Amino acid sequence: MVAAGDAMESRIGRMCIERGLKMTGQRRVIARVLSEAEDHPDVEELYRRAATLDARISVATVYRTVRLLEEKGILERRDFGGGRARYEATEEGDHYHLIDVDTGKVVEFEDAEHTALMQRIAERLGFDLVSHRLELFARRKPAPAAADGKAGQKTAAESRNGPRR
Amino acid sequence: MVAAGDAMESRIGRMCIERGLKMTGQRRVIARVLSEAEDHPDVEELYRRAATLDARISVATVYRTVRLLEEKGILERRDFGGGRARYEATEEGDHYHLIDVDTGKVVEFEDAEHTALMQRIAERLGFDLVSHRLELFARRKPAPAAADGKAGQKTAAESRNGPRR
DNA sequence: CTAGCTGCAAACCTTTTGCATGCGC
């Protein structure tokens, strides 16, 4: 009975409609979960959240939906190590991620200087930049007084997996 | 009866000995394959190359060895998308990778400016940088007039997991 | 001699897929 068609749609739900996707109940729920997410959930987490809103959703559907939305440019897949892909809504402008190696928390940041630098580097090598990936793995700075010494290693330290698993 | 003990060892084989690893026939072969590799082979490729030199090696051993060497800091694992981990010997100084999205070929490059920038960014966010990851996905710049039509064929199927657009 | 390797195959995990049924447009 609601007159305003998309009024009840979530932000991502509206994007789906814009691109002519058929809006099933499941998709609506998944779209809403994604719209409300402020982190970078993996498929299992999305499934958990979606199942809370509507129990008749299967993981397979989450996988299929997430893949579809990625193809449509609505979502972006991330791989922060740990074996599972994580997703976030596509946003304006480039932003990158810093992963706290102790807590697994993700901090987003922007840096125009870096973006421009990438362009220049690709250029220098004779390529046109298509996309790029940048992730920082770091540890919260300890209080100025005490200096703990543990962050000397290179990549191998946390490349295995985060604090999970 | 060669006098110089490690003389016949490959570079990585020597590193294994330095760290006190037991040198079995399999490890010697794998170490040699790794030492001679100038690319970034995945486990299956390592297995293939190793099997050529000595048929009695199993994939399980390659996985186990590669994991061990990573823990010892001799190897570094890379994930260029495509679902399989790829390895390369740890080297001096930071270097990054540019992946040709058409051929899957990997070009290495260095950039001190970038490394310093990462440090500064982490700092700005209140973190100590532990490590970082940077990959460029790019396409060879079309030559103005030359007919440089050379297409790779073996690694073409690498887009399964990569950042696509 | 013994701690640690290895091969084999089964187990694991995440993601994909075949099929029959259901539902949006």
Added chain:
DNA sequence: GCGCATGCAAAAGGTTTGCAGCTAG
């Protein structure tokens, strides 16, 4: 009504692991 979407479960990769036998040191 048609055709795409979904559920379920099985399949598919890539990687790990339990176990019994073998080997480097």
